[in-house]
Amino acid sequence: MLVAVEPSGDALGAALLRELKTVAPPDTDYSGCGGALMAAEGFQSLFPIEAMSVIGFTDVARALPEGYARARELTRRAAADAVGAVIFVDGWAFSRICAKRMRRAVPDAKLFKLSAPQVWASRPQRVEFVRKYFDGVLCLLPFEPPYFARAGVRAEFIGNPNFQKAFAEKGDRAAFRRRHEIGEAPLVLVLPGSRATEVRRLIEPFGRALKIVSDRVPLLRVAAVLHPAVEKLARPAMAGWSGAAVFAGENEKADAFAAADAALAKSGTVTTELAIKGVPMVVAYRVDPLTALWVRAVATTKFATILNVTAGREVVPELLQEKCRPERLASDLLALLTDREMRLEQVEAFPAILAQLGVDGPPAARLGAGKIAEWMGWPRRE
16 A cells, blocks of 8 residues: 655655566555556555645644545555555655554554655654654655664665656756747746645745846746646736746656756755756745744754755755745845856755765665565565
């Protein structure tokens, strides 16, 4: 059983599923939940996952009734099928709810976690929950396994398939600019997130910031790469933006990254993907006020962006919560567009950071599937 309830988890789950089919016993059946990318691999989700793609206290609270109902549904299915393994992909809050039930209802099943809870950033006590309920953890970041190994948890660094995919895709700058009639105009890439709540909180400050920038850079063009889960929400809100905004589908993502001169992005995986393409960026994020208070109380790292965490300093500006204001966003974005030294300061720092993250290493999903096969004791397939 694979359990993914967020767009990021859907991408990880699809890559893992593809590799599992090459190492699992040939008669293995797959069930659980996932999104469109897992469906493209032939996976049939028991239910739609969009309602549980949330973040922050307020949004999680609204989704809890749905979450508990879906956890019960998955547990009943796991017990009925006598599943041998359950792999929880991303989605820590939902994974916790499910894992407790699975451990009781299907005691013989092995429970694994793909992408570790970020105990290095906050709440290190989560290691104890992992030790109690999970049989192994596949880590996406190189500095994560020691946190779990010290507690006696099997943990393995496999890399991040999203980073590796971005590294492998070269993109075509000229083709993207030609298709969208951008020419050699300065181009800002806008990445507002894959969750509806993220888009709703960021779309207004992003739009106002771009208006300020376009007044200073008259030829400015804007391109947005929108995740399918939020496209219907985001496009109408961005239709009147400065910079004659163009919209790129997921199939144009690599070309859009290659064509961009700078990016305005929500904090998350996409920031490392931008760094892989050498795109300087301004990073922003907003959560509800209650969640913000809680994060400040439990955080153990100064930074939100993996690039900055890995570097141990602020390589890319992070404008979070009350700092996520149009004027601040515009000021930092203008600096990247007009100050060559500011651009180079970011871009020249990226290679050393990316080397630590294993972006050009062996395929993460293949390593992950191999580790699951080892932990399950599956015989090697010829």
